Amino acid sequence: xxxxxxxxxxxxxxxxxxLLRDNEIEVVAAVGDGDALVHAVLRERPDIAxxxxxMPPTFRDEGLRAALHLRERTPxxxxxxxxxxxxxxxxxxxxxxxxxxxGYVLKDRVMDVDAFVExxxxxxxxxxxxxxxxxxxxxxxxxxxxxxxxxxxxEVLALIAEGRSNAGIAESLVLTVGAVEKHVASIFKKLxxxxxxxxxxxxxxxxxxxxxxx
Amino acid sequence: xxxxxxxxRTARALAWxxxxxxxxxxxVWAASGGGRFWPVWVWLGTGLVVASVWWVGxxxxxxxxxxxxxxxxxxxxxxxxxxxxxxxxxxVWPIAGLGLLLGLRAVTRGVQNEARVEELTQSRAGAVExxxxxxxxxxxxxxxxxxxxxxxxxxxxGLAEQQLAKDPEKAQEHLAEAREAAGAALQELRDLxxxxxxxxxxxxxxxxxxxxxxxxxxxxxxxxxxxPERPPAAVETAAYFxxxxxxxxxxxxxxxxxxxxxxxxxxxxxxxxxxxxxxxxxSEAGGLxxxxxxxxxxxxxxxxxxxxxxxxxxxxxxxCVR
Numbered sequence: 001x002x003x004x005x006x007x008x009x010x011x012x013x014x015x016x017x018x019l020l021r022d023n024e025i026e027v028v029a030a031v032g033d034g035d036a037l038v039h040a041v042l043r044e045r046p047d048i049a050x051x052x053x054x055m056p057p058t059f060r061d062e063g064l065r066a067a068l069h070l071r072e073r074t075p076x077x078x079x080x081x082x083x084x085x086x087x088x089x090x091x092x093x094x095x096x097x098x099x100x101x102x103g104y105v106l107k108d109r110v111m112d113v114d115a116f117v118e119x120x121x122x123x124x125x126x127x128x129x130x131x132x133x134x135x136x137x138x139x140x141x142x143x144x145x146x147x148x149x150x151x152x153x154x155e156v157l158a159l160i161a162e163g164r165s166n167a168g169i170a171e172s173l174v175l176t177v178g179a180v181e182k183h184v185a186s187i188f189k190k191l192x193x194x195x196x197x198x199x200x201x202x203x204x205x206x207x208x209x210x211x212x213x214x
Numbered sequence: 215x216x217x218x219x220x221x222x223r224t225a226r227a228l229a230w231x232x233x234x235x236x237x238x239x240x241x242v243w244a245a246s247g248g249g250r251f252w253p254v255w256v257w258l259g260t261g262l263v264v265a266s267v268w269w270v271g272x273x274x275x276x277x278x279x280x281x282x283x284x285x286x287x288x289x290x291x292x293x294x295x296x297x298x299x300x301x302x303x304x305x306v307w308p309i310a311g312l313g314l315l316l317g318l319r320a321v322t323r324g325v326q327n328e329a330r331v332e333e334l335t336q337s338r339a340g341a342v343e344x345x346x347x348x349x350x351x352x353x354x355x356x357x358x359x360x361x362x363x364x365x366x367x368x369x370x371x372g373l374a375e376q377q378l379a380k381d382p383e384k385a386q387e388h389l390a391e392a393r394e395a396a397g398a399a400l401q402e403l404r405d406l407x408x409x410x411x412x413x414x415x416x417x418x419x420x421x422x423x424x425x426x427x428x429x430x431x432x433x434x435x436x437x438x439x440x441x442p443e444r445p446p447a448a449v450e451t452a453a454y455f456x457x458x459x460x461x462x463x464x465x466x467x468x469x470x471x472x473x474x475x476x477x478x479x480x481x482x483x484x485x486x487x488x489x490x491x492x493x494x495x496x497s498e499a500g501g502l503x504x505x506x507x508x509x510x511x512x513x514x515x516x517x518x519x520x521x522x523x524x525x526x527x528x529x530x531x532x533x534c535v536r
Binding site: 085112 | 408
């Protein structure tokens with residue numbers, strides 16, 4: 001697997017590069033701002049871009065903007081945003097096109113190296129990953145569509161938002177995979193998501209989850 | 215805040231009224247069959263009133279410049295008098311009038327200045343106190359939170375190092391604890407940073423930041439932010455916290471069924487208004503008191519209107535000195 005890293009703090013950039021290399025992920029470029037990221041991705045066509053939000057020159061959301069731009073220009077490159085803070089607004093923007101291959105997690109998650117590497121691989125493979133903290137923001141919301149979900153289905157949906165597979169959800173909730181599949185099917189039905197490929201429906205379900213708060 | 219604006223506004227309103235009177239007089243003169251054009255005296259009189267109100271109210275000119283103007287006018291009148299061959303010294307009347315106006319102006323200015331000094335002294339003391347208590351809070355949060363966690367983290371790493379050779383399993387336990395402490399420290403630092411300046415406010419400005427506040431509220435909130443450009447950072451931050459605190463207050467105490475947050479520009483100031491249809495009776499304590507200090511530190515004003523039974527309006531006017 002080939003990755004491009006965009007992070008302006010050299011300390012973290014080097015650390016992340018080492019962490020990925022130690023875990024058999026090739027880092028083909030490590031850059032420090034949004035423009036350099038876009039150039040590196042267009043040149044290298046990596047499987048995944050791992051991007052910090054706040055970077056020079058304005059230290060606002062250039063990383064996010066560059067990532068959204070890349071989602072349009074090079075849909076085959078997955079994007080994982082790794083930031084010091086999570087904002088629900090940004091999560092919605094990243095997922096808005098309804099495609100997978102996108103993630104948004106806190107930098108803290110790097111500390112659990114195995115889980116972080118797993119997240120990188122999952123997103124690169126077209127999955128999604130939202131930080132539990134983003135998901136937690138949206139607990140206790142009001143939305144007619146979500147009101148129809150049972151508490152159990154809500155739990156399952158929150159885990160889908162984090163990017164867990166059915167097997168992962170089953171493990172986490174101590175259910176059988178079959179039971180989880182039933183819940184997932186019920187969630188899709190209640191949210192009115194048309195049958196299509198599984199990833200796409202999962203992203204749409206997460207979007208419904210995030211939008212429910214607006 | 216004492217402002218020159220009301221006086222200027224009065225002068226403007228007066229000017230319109232006088233214009234109407236003057237037109238009316240003209241109509242009366244025409245209707246009464248013309249003759250000697252007496253309306254000119256009414257015009258002169260009313261014009262003098264407007265001019266003096268304007269002159270007294272207009273403080274941008276500076277007192278010294280106005281005095282200079284008065285002296286020049288006086289000298290001109292005396293010149294006219296001399297050129298007309300002397301006689302009874304009539305310029306004494308307009309000169310006395312000018313002197314009177316100058317005196318009036320000096321008095322109004324003195325009163326305005328005094329009130330302004332009083333107000334600035336108070337708001338500065340409030341600002342210093344607010345900054346001081348905020349710094350103390352941050353220091354305490356750092357001391358009890360992130361710093362303590364980092365100590366624990368270092369300790370656990372030290373223990374792990376010591377155990378590595380003898381008892382790898384124990385070492386692993388210490389490392390897991392160290393990681394947990396690092397995570398908790400990060401969480402605390404993030405919360406602290408958010409309280410000082412929320413990231414989305416820096417990234418996207420007021421509209422997005424206020425909207426982000428309303429994404430998981432139990433009560434519907436309408437947000438209307440209409441600003442031609444981003445205000446100066448200090449104003450933007452204060453406006454955000456007015457909206458945030460107003461919203462938190464309404465959600466916590468008001469039992470409101472809807473909340474409106476409105477931000478717009480008015481005469482070089484940003485106006486933030488939070489309105490709820492709840493039960494009213496809001497007292498200014500805690501967060502709202504801190505809010506007043508924050509607003510007054512920027513020379514702004516905070517108004518809280520909350521009769522028993524509601525509705526509650528919290529409005530801050532924040533001058534934008536660019």
